[in-house]
Amino acid sequence: MNTHDGSVEVLLSPNEVCLMLGISKSTLWRLETGGEFPRSIRISSRRVGYRSSAVGRWLNGRERAA
Incomplete structure (x- = not known):
């Protein structure tokens, strides 16, 4: 994946x-599904x-908020 x-x-x-x-x-999944963590990218079906x-x-952002 190329950047700008x-x-x-x-x-x-x-x-x-x-x-x-x-x-x-499970914490990663909870953060992501709750909109508190960046969304994952599907690389393949699995x-x-x-x-x-x-x-x-x-x-x-977490460091600044603490």
Whole structure:
């Protein structure tokens, strides 16, 4: 996936996001379905990914809110 500046966007798996944030998959699902976390992108019929930039922006917003 290319970004506006031509660089390639990194997609993180749900497991990678959970490890990075220290949360469970059920918490990730709850945050996403509740509109509190960036939406996943369907990669194939059985795989989803999260834009690393969107996860980073979400995390930065959480740090500012704390």
